[in-house]
Amino acid sequence: MNITVKLFATLREGRGKILEMECKEGTRIRDILHDLKIEEKEVAILLKNGISSKMDVVPSCGDYLSIFPPVGGG
C-alpha cells in the first residue's frame, strides 16, 4: 500500500520533504518512522491526514502522515 510521508523542519535534513512509501499491509506508523531512521523522541507532532495520531496506529493505503520535531511559536 502507498503512504505519503511529509517531513518538516529539521526532519527534512538528508531525507527530503515529501516521501512516497510502499508499505506492507499492517505496517504501523512506528515501523515507517523506523525505516526512515527517525527516532520516536525526535517526533513531537504526528498527524495522519491532518489529525493527531499515535505511533501504534496502522495507516490505510492512500493516507498521509505529517511529522514535526519539537517546534512552536506564536
Add this chain to the structure above:
Amino acid sequence: MQNYFGYQGTVLRVNLTEKTIKKEELNLDDALKFIGGRGLGTKILMDEVDPKTDALSTENKLIFATGPLTGTSTPTGGRYMVITKSPLTGTVACSNSGGYWGAEFKFAGYDAVIIEGKSEEPVYLNIADDIVEIKDASFVWGKTAGETTAAFEEVYGKKVRVATIGPAGERLSKISGIMNDRGRAAGRSGVGAVMGSKNLKAIVVRGTGKVNVNDALKLKEAFSKSMAKIRENGVTGQGLPTYGSAVLVNIINENGVLPTNNFQESYFDKADEISGETLAEKFMKKKDPCYRCPIGCGRYCEVDGIEGSGPEYETIWGFGSDCGVSDLGAIIKANYWCNEYGLDTISASATIAAAMELYQKGYIKKEDLEGAPELIWGNAEAVVEWTKLMGQVKGLGAKMAEGSYRLCESYGVPELSMSVKKQEMPAYDPRGIQGIGLNYATSNRGGCHVRGYMISPEILSLPQGLDRFATDEKAEWTKIFQDFTASIDAVGLCLFTSFAMGADDYADLYNSICGTKLTGNEFIEIGDRIWNLERLYNLKAGIDPSEDTLPKRLLEEPISAGPSTGHVNKLSVTLPQYYKARGWTEKGIPTEEKLTLLGLEAFK
C-alpha cells in the same frame, strides 16, 4: 526612600499639556498586588482614566510599564508594556514588546511613565537617568520609525534606545503601534494612535543604573534551573532558535486551520513556499534576539535590498495565506513597511484580506483603487503597496487604516471583518481549534492569540495534548492559560519561556529578585486578579458581554476543505462553561464573591 528590590521605586508622570514632569514614589502595595507591567499599568488606568473616556482625547493616558524582572539577568527579562484605553476596541489595551528599550528605561531608574494631556506641538521625551525633558520633535515628525531612530542616534549616539511612532500613529491610524529598537513593536490595539493624539513622537532613553536583587544566591539557583529547562525543551532549545515562530506555517496548515483568503478557507496549498523552512533557506540573514534572550526567535531578513527584523509567523500568515499570497519576498517587504510606518502587522494584513473580500464581492470598486494594485487574492504587489497606502493614511488606504471592522462596516457588511471586539484575529482558524476560539472571544483586548495561547495544548501538545475538536475542559484550560499569561506579562518576561518553564519557575525568579514568597499557584492567582480587573474596566467602558463572540462565519459556515472539513466553532457550548470557570454570572459579570476573593471589591 526605602530600598526597592526588582522595582526601581519611581514612576514618572509627564503632563504634555502643562509641560510638567514629576517623579512619584511607586505604590508598592499595588505593585505587589499586581506584580507590575500589565497588572500595575491596568491598575493605574483604572484609578486614573474614566473607562468611558474617548481613547483619542486629552483625558486618556498612555502608560509605559516594565515588570520587576525587566532589566534583570533573568532569561528574556527585557519586556515592557503599553497600557491605555484602546481607540480600536474601546477596551483596555496592553501591548507587549521585547527588544532593548524596556531594560534601558528601567536602568534609567523608573518602573513606569504615565503620559498625560496633549502637547500643542510635536514633542519627544528624552530620558537619561535623572534627566527627563520634553523636547521639540518637529525635526522627526513625519519620519518613519527607522529614520526617526537614526536621527536620534545622530543626536545622542548609537547607545540610545528609541520607542517611536511612525507616520501611521501620527495620523491616528487605529491599527498603529509603537516601534522600539527599529524592529520590535508594542503593536496591537492602536496604542500608536494614542501616542500620536498626544503629539508625542518618541521616548528616547539611556540608563546606566541597575536593578537591585534581594537574594543573589537564590537568583543564581532559580536562573540555572530555568535556563536548563529552556535549553532542554525542544521548542525553546531547538525549534524557535532554528526557525523562529514562522515554523508554525506548515504545522497549522497541515492541521487544516491556516486561515486563507480572509478565513473563507483554512488550507493553503502553497504554504510551504511561505514557511519557516523556506524563510530560513532563502531569506534569513541572521538571528535578531531581544535583551538577554537565550531563545532568540527573532529573524532578520533581506530581500531586494530591503532588510529588517521579522517576519513573524502571524505576519507571514496575514500577508500570505490570508491574502492568498505565496510570495515570501513580498511578505518580507510588507512587514518592513509596517515596521517603518508603525502599523500592527496582524491588523494591517487582515485588513488587506478583508479589503480583498470586499473587492471580490463588489463593495470596493475598481475606481476606488485610484490606480493602486488590484485587491485580488494572491496579488503580491497589492499587499506591499496597500501596506504603504495604509501607512500614509491615503485615499482608500485611510479608510483601511481604521481597521477591518470600520472598513467593512462602512460598506454595510461588518460581518466580513474577521475580528473580535473590532480587533483582527490572528492566524489560527477557531473552527478547527475549539479552545483558541474561546480565547479569542473572551480576550480582554479583542481578537488576540497571546492572551491565552491554547495552540500550545491543542496543536503542539504542550504541556499535554488536547483534542482540538473537543469542547470538554477547554473553558478551564483557557482560564488557566489566560491567568498564567497575565502574570508572565506582568513580571516582564517573554511568553515564549512558558513552553519550557512552569509557574514555580517564574515564582522562584520573582521571589529571589523581589524578596516575596509566592508559590506557583499564587503567581497564577495574581493573573486571575489582573484578568478580572481588565474585565471590570471593559464592562465599565460599556463593552457588553454579548461582544464575547466570534464572526458569524466561524460559528455558522463549516470549513469547506482540508483536514478540518465540516467543523465550526462551538462557542455556545464553551462560553457558559468559561463564565462558570471564571466565577462569573451566567451573563459574564464577575460576582461579588469572586471580586472579594481577589481583593477587587473596590472596583465593582
